[in-house]
Amino acid sequence: MKERIERLQKRMQEEGLQACLISDHSAMEYFIHRQFSCGERLIALIITAQGLPKLVLNELFPLELPSDFELVRYNDTEDGVQIVSQFLTGKVGVDKFWPSGFLIRLMAQRPDLNLVDGNLVDRIRSVKDKEEQAKMRQASLNNDRVMARVRELIQIGKTEKQLEQEINAAFRELADSDPSFDTIVAFAENCADPHAVPGEKVLTEGMSVIVDMGCRFEGYCSDMTRTFFVGHNSMEAVYETVRQANLAGIAAVKPGVRFCDIDRACRQVIEQAGYGPYFIHRTGHGIGLSVHEPFDVSAVDEIVVEEGMCFSIEPGIYLPNVGGVRIEDLVLVTADGCEVLNHDPKDQPVL
Structure with missing residues (x-):
């Protein structure tokens, strides 16, 4: 203190x-x-x-x-x-x-x-000390553990609301934590809403699923988003574009770059694929004791990244009345790059 x-x-x-x-x-x-x-x-x-x-x-x-x-x-x-x-x-x-x-x-x-x-x-x-970094790592490891359970919980016939409630129960069982924010679960065209509220939509074969969730460890928050497909889906090509944008953003993170440069690295991939107008939010946000902390990974934030900062990389593409894809990881800035705190796979979206 x-x-x-x-x-x-x-x-x-x-x-x-x-x-x-x-x-x-x-x-x-x-x-x-x-x-x-x-x-x-x-x-x-x-x-x-x-x-x-x-x-x-x-x-x-x-x-x-x-x-x-x-x-x-x-x-x-x-x-x-x-x-x-x-x-x-x-x-x-x-x-x-x-x-x-x-x-x-x-x-x-x-x-x-x-x-x-x-x-x-x-x-x-914004710059986390060693004790904070350890807590952020553990919070994300706990989130990974619950996301592995989510893959089992995604089943045809469930509603968004049912899946949300089961995820929240899994946090209490596997992470000894309530969610660090309201869990987002969206199916099909509802995935086009980045902050969708879980409702009564029923999951059927061929639908996409977005799950955005987090928990706490000793006060420190985790936050992760994964997109899944229940069987093959027309959005699979969009998914690969978002995955490449996520990887490009992570690769751009190192001390000395600006947040707007990281945003640009993600956004450029999506623009080159022709989906620029459908990436409608910032690339990420700081995180720690609060889920959303300064600073923003955005086109207008010119603050220089420092070792010890922790923030999200979460590009997305949202097609109105069709669906959407978002992939989110947390990164911790190291001396020469970054450590990705989430280990849940991003190359296995089809369940």
Whole structure:
């Protein structure tokens, strides 16, 4: 914990920030190793360029903090924003999760503050330390284990909803975890919706199946997508294009490249095959304590990749009213390339 705070404080000093105001629960867990759920009540972790970090927390929520932190209490008869403002001066980074109702009040109370985007926290979190890397590996290994079961669970006559429920049960049985996000199961033309909600569509011979799923290990998330065909399907050629795009994206990952370059490597394969307009989302996203973390593997993200970053490579092609294919793996950036955290095969889509 102390090392993470010190890393952030060093970056703050380099960029002239006097404080960072953090409200994202996963970011607070990253620094404090505690989970928080405060509903609509104000909570704020204030990290200054020097000195002990302060956690401003309503007295309704019992908590003991390590000695490296100062706990500042308030109650429902007090103005939490005013209490937060006491600890802020000069240039302050505010994370994107602090509710606008609190932020607007802070701006009105303290017009002297220079409030800026607090993405320094995102930069610190994006590079995983050795302990985090080990947890990310295990989360993905657990996800692989469940995906092997999924191949057995995909059976003609089941609905999308039934398969989703069976996958969620398999996570609890094989990974001792609930899903890290709502499991996506889609059949046939429903595969053209990247965020399809499982429904009552029944699986029949010749249909395609998309399964997008993940679990947690000691708080850290996995995320993987596989596309299957129950018998042969007209989308098999599309599948091979997406698989080659996935492999091209993985091959492009190494320290020093930009996220937009990795996106380009995937997108170019799909464009050359004539499906460019049907790759309708970013190539990937950061992952860790949250399923979606900065930074995006997208055409507009020019941030440079660093060793220790972990993110998804998930190109897809979606043909309206026909179907879709997505293949997703997580990669961990190494000194000279990347480690693919998923080991579930991608060359056996026909069941």
